Amino acid sequence: MKICITAKGNTLDAQVEERFGRAPYFIFADEDGSLIEEVANANTNATGGVGPKSVQVIIDHDASTLITGQMGGNAQTALESAGIAVYQYRDSGSVSDAIALFKEDKLKRIL
């Protein structure tokens, strides 16, 4: 299983970024919390359409699950259409913390 977590930095220790479309990094990891790949978000400063563009990154990297804080309507539509499960994390912990909570089934599924 490949999980994407939105993050402020490019490591597992980086803080989770609450915003989806404008998150600085997308961290791809497996459910045991091992890093697979980190991708810098090219759309952080784009003027619009960042939601669908960021969903495209998740799809292109074959993640089945997303952990993030919140997203807009277009991103929701794209994620739903792509069948990606979305879990919400709104604390100030790290990417690893969020994955651990996900594994313990303590994150709320929002999509």
Added chain:
Amino acid sequence: MKIVVASGKGGTGKSTVSANLGSCLSANREVILADCDVEEPNLHIFFSEASDASDRTCGQDVTVPVPSFDPERCNLCGKCANFCRYGAITVLKDRVILFEKLCHSCGGCRIICPNDAVTEVPRAVGRVIEDDINSNLKLITGVLNEGEAVGIPVIKKVKATAEDAELVILDSAPGSACPAIETIEGADYCILVTESTPFGLHDMALVAEVVRQAGIPAGVVINRSDDRDEETEAFCHEHNLPIIMKIPFSKKIAAVQNRGDLFSSVMPEWQNRFIELFNLISSTVKKERVI
């Protein structure tokens, strides 16, 4: 001749000036009133003969082209989504989805598709309604559909519909952004309507700069004037903007307005004043054309 009525600040009286000017001039010439404030068109309120702009069955659709993806030809290569800087296209594992409100109709996805899978189809974003108010006065109203973000295609259609007329009065959207600029572009004269408040002056200064850069002659109408317009007058003097009319802050005018009537019909002394206003504008435009 195309006269655009702009203001910067909303609610200063653009539509009041447009409707009264258009109505007075139609006594002895053909006039088109073009409501280019497509997010909130309201000129029709002054004319009982006009269609109800909120009735979605009225008028002709204004469409923009958006892509349609042929699933037989598309191999989900993702080049279109990668090209689209507006994020309007997401390529899933089994199909392509379009966020049509993000699409800017640039046509790039159709050009970049290696498999000829993209065609363009029309999408309605608004309407243009034409009403004959009397034998000389025609009202063209642009209406942007609810939920749409970009009114420019509707404004362009309103302008195109009025293009061949001898005299057009275009009622602009407030502000100094794209909708106002689209309306102002190509005009022969701009009436800037302001009010006796610092807000009116502040926002008028912004749109006055747009009009200056567009090279269009302009004059100022001070609406709801309390006769203490020193700041506005100083601004106009400094920027070579003649004050071409003052409409007083009057309970009588307000009462007529509130009924949806034209104060120039109820108070006929204003008919000559609007005709004089037009004559002044005409002579300014003629002088500009000679230069």
